[in-house]
Amino acid sequence: MSAPERIPPRSVTADPVAVDLLTHGELTVRGRIRDASNAALYCTVTHQGREAACVYKPVAGEQPLWDFPDGTLAQREVAAYQVSEATGWGLVPVTVLRDGPYGEGMVQQWIEATPDTELLALVDAEEPEPGWKAIGLAEVGDGKTALLVHADDPRLRRLAVLDAVINNADRKGGHLLPAGGRLYGIDHGVTFHTEDKLRTLLWGWAGEPLTEEARTVLGALRETLKDGGSLATRLAELITPAETEATRARVDALLTAGTHPEPGGEWPAIPWPPV
Structure with a gap:
């Protein structure tokens, strides 16, 4: 054989x-x-x-x-x-x-990661260098801190939009798998809650305007999430009607604001451990 x-x-x-x-x-x-x-x-x-x-x-x-x-x-x-x-x-x-x-x-x-570029880094600086976005300060031992940054990468930016839509409560660095020039995200078990639980390392674009591409994609999502839409029909077999409605509401909110979401303050903004 x-x-x-x-x-x-x-x-x-x-x-x-x-x-x-x-x-x-x-x-x-x-x-x-x-x-x-x-x-x-x-x-x-x-x-x-x-x-x-x-x-x-x-x-x-x-x-x-x-x-x-x-x-x-x-x-x-x-x-x-x-x-x-x-x-x-x-x-x-x-x-x-x-x-x-x-x-x-x-x-x-299964995705075998083949990193083509650095996506996360700790830097001894107050501000990120060009090509990087600040996440926040991280303790590195002996009472010292360093700035945690992620790459200003369009693939990560798309993933940040997806996470906002699905309300991902656990976007860690270890869940990012670059492979063959693409970027994949894994481990999405804690998603689609009706309450705001977005926890992610990808806060670098918080408050910045969404890209034109993202607005176009979100507009298409809004249509397919309507009652009877193809995505709404598929989600009905997987999550509750209230969770699907909350997903629609998040898409609407993103389109209305026109910006990437910002940490809300009522829920830890960064998952632990972050990687």
Whole structure:
């Protein structure tokens, strides 16, 4: 028997081959990702002579959270992928909800990070250099602090807009995966809450005007999130009606303000640990 064809990370949005493979392929658990807070299993998936690496997070392995309903994190990960696809930016790896060796869970295409540029840095300065955006001061030991900065990168800026739409409560540095010139964001289990819980490292554009591209994308999202819209229909299978309505409201608020959101003050603005 010939070796299965390896499917590389997609280079375009909405890869039907990867979706079919992850949805219908046979999952084989190869190991556990130890630094994940919930059960996250490294797997291979094979189907019709194709094979790819993936991550499988069974609902049964989710840790209870005080502010999110139990057993809903996998659905939220898939919902984040659906919103990412609707933007056309392809910022979230292909993600599906399906049965697996340990029951229903999220299965997501594995992305092997190949950093092409530095995205985060600590600098001994009061202001960031050109090409960088300030996040805030961070303790570096011995009572000293340094300025935490992120790159002024259009890929990160798109991700900041997506996070504002899905109300991402946990955008850490370790969730940023550059690969092949693209940038992917992963770990979207704590998203879509009806209350404002945006916590992110990507505050560098806070209060700045949205790009024309972002406004165009948000306008298209508003249409597809209307009752009966294609995205609204897909989200109805994954999150509650109130959470979908809150997503619509966040898109409307972004378009009305015309700027990137700023920290609200009622919720920690930066996740911990930040990386």
